[in-house]
Amino acid sequence: MRHLCSFSRQLPIVMATTCIVASIAHAQSATWSQRADLAGIVSNVPVLKRPLPEGWQSTLFWWQVPLSYDNPAKLKEELAQLSARGILPCVEVPADYEDYRCYQATPEAVGKTVAQAKAIADAGYPVHLAMKGVLDLYITPGGPGGKIVRHPDAPNPDKKDDVGLLMPCLIMKDGWISRASQQRAIFKQFADAKVPVAGVWYDYEGHPHPWNGAAGMNMKCPNCRKAYPAGVLDDYHGKFKQWCENYHTKAMTTAFADPAHAFWPDVCVGFYDYSVSTIEHPAYIWSGHKVPPMHLNPASIGAVQPACYADSGCIATPENILALRRDCDPTYMHVLLKTVSNIHHNLHANQVLMPYVASYI
Secondary structure (H helix, E strand, O other): OHHHHHOOOOOOEEEOHHHHHHHHOOOOOOOHHHOOOHHHHHHHOOOOOOOOOOOOOOOEEEOOOOOOOOOHHHHHHHHHHHHOOOEEEOEEEEOEOOOOOOOEOOHHHHHHHHHHHHHHHHOOOOEEEEEEOOOOOOEEOOOOOOEEOOOOOOOOOOOEOOOOOEOOOOOOOHHHHHHHHHHHHHHHHHHHOOOOEEEEEEOOOOOOOOOOOHHHHHHHOHHHHHHOOOOHHHOHHHHHHHHHHHHHHHHHHHHHHHHHHHHOOOOEEEEOOEOOEOOOOOOEOOOOOEOOOEOOOOOOOOEEEOEEEEEHHHOOOHHHHHHHHHHHHHHHHHHHHHHHHHHHHHOOOOOEEOOEEEEEO
């Protein structure tokens, strides 16, 4: 991934095929995208007309492509077919706690993905890991669902947020430390197998963030009151929201990026829907809302990965369905270009811009 990061002004794209499958489910007729298999990709995606620029590994990373990992000769042929189209697969790694409800990172489960990654490396292609799981940074292992991180005297111990989760004390780092240790154990299995990892990709959408009620609980917690920087808990729309954005970056760096760099110093780490934003050139999320000022340390987070979704819900109205069909493509292109153009202004020389794309029509 060293070469990819050095070409920071280029525009590779990460595509999650699960999003494509979800969108096609509402289509009028079935298409190859419902299968997300190699035959469909080869049949529908043309071979690149020009070679990739020097240092590029791909123009698109694709999750969940079934490949022949147990057949080295066939796997090499399949990877060559993808590469000819500017596509690289990601190895999906179960990355959650062993006692969590999904994507349990048992040594055996991780070992299977280590074998897949090693097969890709042995075939002469770079290895990219898509870390799968809820990966909550405010849960520690201990029984089904784990143990919530919060001060003993935090109020409303049984109150849950809108998605049924207990609310943590965001200032506490116990969950970060626990998660970092667990991620290191996963990466060690790859390192022990001498797998050279080029990229590690996360989709983490949890705390610390300023919504789902945790802010109100933290404001009432005596120990949070003592631990937070002065004035943060008294200014929700200003200081608290900005604090959350910055703290979120520290959390992800500590729990996810640092453990990866400990094994592969040049690895490129990226996080879904995370952007660099400034007052002069604010980033926008796919729904059109501005991202508060945010800096991502390029030494830790080498890929900036905004979500650039073609979501008809952002422009649809019951009376406007015909106009929607006519205007959807140019509207999406406008959102895409606006998003990547503003972020481009804020990129560090060692960062690469890698949007997630998908369609919800």
